[in-house]
Amino acid sequence: MGPIPDMMRAVVAEGSGGPEVLRIIERPVPRPGEGEILVRIEAAGVNRPDVLQRQGGYAPPPGASDVLGLEFSGEVVATGPNVHRFRVDAPVMALVSGGGYAEYAIVHESNALPIPAGLSMEEAGAVPETFFTVWTNVFERGRLRRGETLLVHGGTSGIGTTAIQLARAFGATVIATAGTADKCDACTDLGADVAVNYREADFVAAVKEATDGRGADVILDMVGGDYIPRNHEVAAQDGRIVQIAFLQGSKVEVDFRRLMLKRLTHTGSTLRPRSVAEKAGIARALEEKVWPLLAQGRCKPVMDSTFDFDDVAKAHARMDGGEHIGKIVLRL
Amino acid sequence: MGPIPDMMRAVVAEGSGGPEVLRIIERPVPRPGEGEILVRIEAAGVNRPDVLQRQGGYAPPPGASDVLGLEFSGEVVATGPNVHRFRVDAPVMALVSGGGYAEYAIVHESNALPIPAGLSMEEAGAVPETFFTVWTNVFERGRLRRGETLLVHGGTSGIGTTAIQLARAFGATVIATAGTADKCDACTDLGADVAVNYREADFVAAVKEATDGRGADVILDMVGGDYIPRNHEVAAQDGRIVQIAFLQGSKVEVDFRRLMLKRLTHTGSTLRPRSVAEKAGIARALEEKVWPLLAQGRCKPVMDSTFDFDDVAKAHARMDGGEHIGKIVLRL
Numbered sequence: 001m002g003p004i005p006d007m008m009r010a011v012v013a014e015g016s017g018g019p020e021v022l023r024i025i026e027r028p029v030p031r032p033g034e035g036e037i038l039v040r041i042e043a044a045g046v047n048r049p050d051v052l053q054r055q056g057g058y059a060p061p062p063g064a065s066d067v068l069g070l071e072f073s074g075e076v077v078a079t080g081p082n083v084h085r086f087r088v089d090a091p092v093m094a095l096v097s098g099g100g101y102a103e104y105a106i107v108h109e110s111n112a113l114p115i116p117a118g119l120s121m122e123e124a125g126a127v128p129e130t131f132f133t134v135w136t137n138v139f140e141r142g143r144l145r146r147g148e149t150l151l152v153h154g155g156t157s158g159i160g161t162t163a164i165q166l167a168r169a170f171g172a173t174v175i176a177t178a179g180t181a182d183k184c185d186a187c188t189d190l191g192a193d194v195a196v197n198y199r200e201a202d203f204v205a206a207v208k209e210a211t212d213g214r215g216a217d218v219i220l221d222m223v224g225g226d227y228i229p230r231n232h233e234v235a236a237q238d239g240r241i242v243q244i245a246f247l248q249g250s251k252v253e254v255d256f257r258r259l260m261l262k263r264l265t266h267t268g269s270t271l272r273p274r275s276v277a278e279k280a281g282i283a284r285a286l287e288e289k290v291w292p293l294l295a296q297g298r299c300k301p302v303m304d305s306t307f308d309f310d311d312v313a314k315a316h317a318r319m320d321g322g323e324h325i326g327k328i329v330l331r332l
Numbered sequence: 333m334g335p336i337p338d339m340m341r342a343v344v345a346e347g348s349g350g351p352e353v354l355r356i357i358e359r360p361v362p363r364p365g366e367g368e369i370l371v372r373i374e375a376a377g378v379n380r381p382d383v384l385q386r387q388g389g390y391a392p393p394p395g396a397s398d399v400l401g402l403e404f405s406g407e408v409v410a411t412g413p414n415v416h417r418f419r420v421d422a423p424v425m426a427l428v429s430g431g432g433y434a435e436y437a438i439v440h441e442s443n444a445l446p447i448p449a450g451l452s453m454e455e456a457g458a459v460p461e462t463f464f465t466v467w468t469n470v471f472e473r474g475r476l477r478r479g480e481t482l483l484v485h486g487g488t489s490g491i492g493t494t495a496i497q498l499a500r501a502f503g504a505t506v507i508a509t510a511g512t513a514d515k516c517d518a519c520t521d522l523g524a525d526v527a528v529n530y531r532e533a534d535f536v537a538a539v540k541e542a543t544d545g546r547g548a549d550v551i552l553d554m555v556g557g558d559y560i561p562r563n564h565e566v567a568a569q570d571g572r573i574v575q576i577a578f579l580q581g582s583k584v585e586v587d588f589r590r591l592m593l594k595r596l597t598h599t600g601s602t603l604r605p606r607s608v609a610e611k612a613g614i615a616r617a618l619e620e621k622v623w624p625l626l627a628q629g630r631c632k633p634v635m636d637s638t639f640d641f642d643d644v645a646k647a648h649a650r651m652d653g654g655e656h657i658g659k660i661v662l663r664l
Contacts, residue, residue, distance in 0.1 A: 052441075141595075145340045172340055201609060211497045224588065228588060230336060243591065244592070245592075246588070246589060246592075249593075250587050250588045250589035251585060251586070251587045251589075252585065252586070252588070253583060253584065253586075254583070254584070254585075254586060255583045255601070256556065256560060256575055256578070256582045256583075256584070256598075257578060257582035257583075257601055259598065259599070260575045260576070260577075260578075260582075260600035260601065261577065263599065263600065263601040263602075264599065264600075265474075265597055265598075265599040266588075266591065266597070266599070267591070267595065267596065267597040267598070268588070268591055268592035268595065269592060269595040270592060270593060271596075284385075314664050316567045
């Protein structure tokens with residue numbers, strides 16, 4: 001490792017559109033401020049919000065970098081004032097609100113985490129976004145408890161594969177939906193008790209059957225559209241529905257009488273605009289509850305494919321195609 | 333007080349329709365079973381669900397009496413096996429899933445409560461339904477905290493007047509909506525910081541103005557219809573909307589993107605079908621947290637009018653008319 005250069009390569013979207021709008025440009029290497037660390041990135045995860053941002057549908061929150069990328073792994077190469085936990089050379093993974101598709105990035109040390117034993121740098125770069133998202137939505141917001149049933153849509157997405165493993169590890173029954181027989185097999189291989197091919201079966205009927213008519217206690221949904229009233233229908237009494245995206249639209253007619261009579265809780269959240277302090281709270285909970293599971297190999301990021309940094313457009317095309325199972329990662 | 337008779341007078345709806353379908357009939361006096369007390373009723377509260385039941389829109393839950401009435405006050409006149417708390421002659425108020433419009437009723441002793449000092453029997457008969465409803469929905473389900481803002485629709489209803497007082501007593505800012513200037517005055521007299529006449533002002537704009545654009549942290553809604561998207565609009569970041577009825581319909585188109593981006597929680601509940609054990613849990617919380625406030629006069633049921641038992645049809649006509657402010661009670 002040589003000295004820290006002044007300039008680095010980074011990916012932005014020039015205009016909006018398909019993977020062809022992605023450009024690798026030169027940017028100054030950022031300097032760590034109060035409480036921040038500078039990381040030389042080794043792997044950067046590709047996530048659905050990156051695709052939405054590229055398509056022009058998801059502007060970075062105020063103050064965030066316009067460089068794509070919400071998570072990475074790498075080594076600390078410099079620290080700002082009042083950094084207490086991580087030193088130069090420490091391997092870390094981190095969640096950021098932008099700037100991950102680059103050779104270097106800064107992050108507040110509270111939003112970085114050590115890399116558990118047994119995880120490669122590529123795997124570590126694929127962890128933060130989905131693990132933070134699943135923890136805060138399924139376990140904190142959705143309050144999933146041992147013995148309950150989780151229904152997770154998009155079971156083979158990065159979010160889905162993480163939700164299946166964590167829910168199983170914490171003693172829940174897991175039902176996943178996916179769009180092909182192969183994807184359904186991937187879900188059950190990861191620990192899902194039931195996988196429903198939504199192209200061939202009505203997930204409402206399938207979940208009711210699998211739960212003796214009770215329904216699902218927690219539903220993690222990124223589909224929206226007509227899934228919203230169907231989620232209300234398939235939720236158990238006192239069920240919680242957590243909305244994290246709307247791949248099929250967010251505007252829909254619902255009869256809220258069912259929500260009242262079944263005492264449902266419909267909520268949702270997005271991770272990116274949350275404050276450093278809020279993300280630090282999620283990081284602490286993950287390190288306490290989930291990092292031991294990663295270290296023991298009881299859960300791990302499901303890796304779909306790795307692309308060279310120069311092939312970032314190919315990585316996005318892979319996600320656009322929807323054939324992937326698990327995480328897509330850029331290698332630097 | 334003489335011996336307990338075999339038969340009693342009680343009110344049922346013969347068919348469904350206006351107040352004229354109410355009939356005072358003869359019924360056997362019920363006998364207290366395991367853990368139950370028999371109460372000679374002195375006052376019975378009239379509630380909106382009684383009107384809905386009379387209109388044919390709200391059948392009693394399985395196992396509940398077809399005699400109208402969800403709350404009453406009176407004196408214990410007999411006890412079943414394994415009753416530990418209340419003895420014959422004890423004055424009590426109670427929440428029931430039916431049977432309140434009658435000379436006698438049975439209730440599990442865990443769903444009865446002592447009458448705080450300073451409350452008349454008529455006032456006591458007007459307490460349970462609204463206090464149980466407000467406690468479980470605003471404080472338990474909605475998690476209203478000191479310093480937060482509650483928006484309560486229907487501020488002069490039994491529920492509304494109770495919610496205004498309790499929210500103020502627990503340190504929240506309260507904004508109420510009501511349909512006339514007099515009703516708005518009644519809301520502020522009870523402690524509401526702001527009252528919005530919904531016929532003259534848009535409550536969304538009024539609440540935003542009153543909260544410097546923040547919105548309401550908890551919204552208690554019994555209106556539904558187009559109030560649902562407007563509640564989503566006026567809710568603060570991390571706001572909770574609790575739905576307890578739908579006076580204007582429950583089917584509506586909503587853009588759930590706002591729910592996700594603001595991390596709202598939309599939930600709701602009904603009290604009547606809940607188990608004796610669940611109602612007992614609410615009763616314990618009320619006795620601990622709210623009964624001292626009633627005893628100190630820091631809150632009390634707002635009494636609209638009292639009708640003789642024989643005038644039950646007039647009492648319902650008063651509620652149908654919508655002119656009332658606070659509770660309507662039958663006196664036995």
